[in-house]
Amino acid sequence: MNKPVLVSENLSKTYQDGKNNVVVFEDINFVLNAAEAVAIVGSSGSGKTTMLNLLAGLDRASLGSVAIDGQDWQSLTDAKRSKLRNRTLGFVYQFHHLLPEFSALENVMMPMLIAGVENKHARTKANTLLKDVGLGERINHRPSQLSGGERQRVAIARALANDPVCVLMDEPTGNLDEGTSKEIQQLIIALKKEKNMAFLIVTHDEKMLSWMDRAYRLSDKTLVPMAV
Numbered sequence: 001m002n003k004p005v006l007v008s009e010n011l012s013k014t015y016q017d018g019k020n021n022v023v024v025f026e027d028i029n030f031v032l033n034a035a036e037a038v039a040i041v042g043s044s045g046s047g048k049t050t051m052l053n054l055l056a057g058l059d060r061a062s063l064g065s066v067a068i069d070g071q072d073w074q075s076l077t078d079a080k081r082s083k084l085r086n087r088t089l090g091f092v093y094q095f096h097h098l099l100p101e102f103s104a105l106e107n108v109m110m111p112m113l114i115a116g117v118e119n120k121h122a123r124t125k126a127n128t129l130l131k132d133v134g135l136g137e138r139i140n141h142r143p144s145q146l147s148g149g150e151r152q153r154v155a156i157a158r159a160l161a162n163d164p165v166c167v168l169m170d171e172p173t174g175n176l177d178e179g180t181s182k183e184i185q186q187l188i189i190a191l192k193k194e195k196n197m198a199f200l201i202v203t204h205d206e207k208m209l210s211w212m213d214r215a216y217r218l219s220d221k222t223l224v225p226m227a228v
């Protein structure tokens, strides 16, 4: 069996909103293994963003714990969390969040430079990653000179820059047409297999569920397994 990369135990989150408590979820036990793609669906306000923030160590649990690659977020200082996040996780959002004034190559180099990788090495690796996602001919284009699908592929290449064990995706195909979504799907399936990476994907796209290893609905403060 593949090793667990992201583990939540008895995870609960309550927001204190003035005098009111908003209980988003309670007692969630969840394991994401290497080389798995798992989807989380849920209606607006069900807590998907809250869940991604907790899993990424960007917010603190009210109760319970989250561990990434065997390390518990709760036990770390903010500086150590940032370092761990940079080393273990990649992020892809619905609206790519690429830096508009930089080329595709520079955008992919950025997380490596932040992690202290030497410029020359970062450049070579960014080149390879862009080739891997089918954009070898577009490395010097800025985001505004790329199509929606191409931008999303640059965002995926950037997410892979520091060889994460897990990629968290928030509506990665939400902004794309069906054909382009299919390309992103094929890319994720290939990466899962070739790089043993885990993917946790928050999505409204029901078509995505058909190729997931598992899927859950976030509903009534808990994760309910869905048939895929």
Ligand SMILES: Nc1ncnc2c1ncn2[C@@H]1O[C@H](COP(=O)(O)OP(=O)(O)OP(=O)(O)O)[C@@H](O)[C@H]1O
Pocket (backbone or CB within 6 Å): 015, 016, 017, 022, 024, 042, 043, 044, 045, 046, 047, 048, 049, 050, 051
């Ligand atoms: N900082 C906060 N303080 C108080 N309540 C909050 C806070 N952030 C989120 N909430 C509440 O927690 C619940 C879950 O919010 P969250 O943003 O995680 O949902 P979501 O499933 O991502 O929604 P959407 O699909 O609309 O983005 C909502 O009821 C929201 O109003």
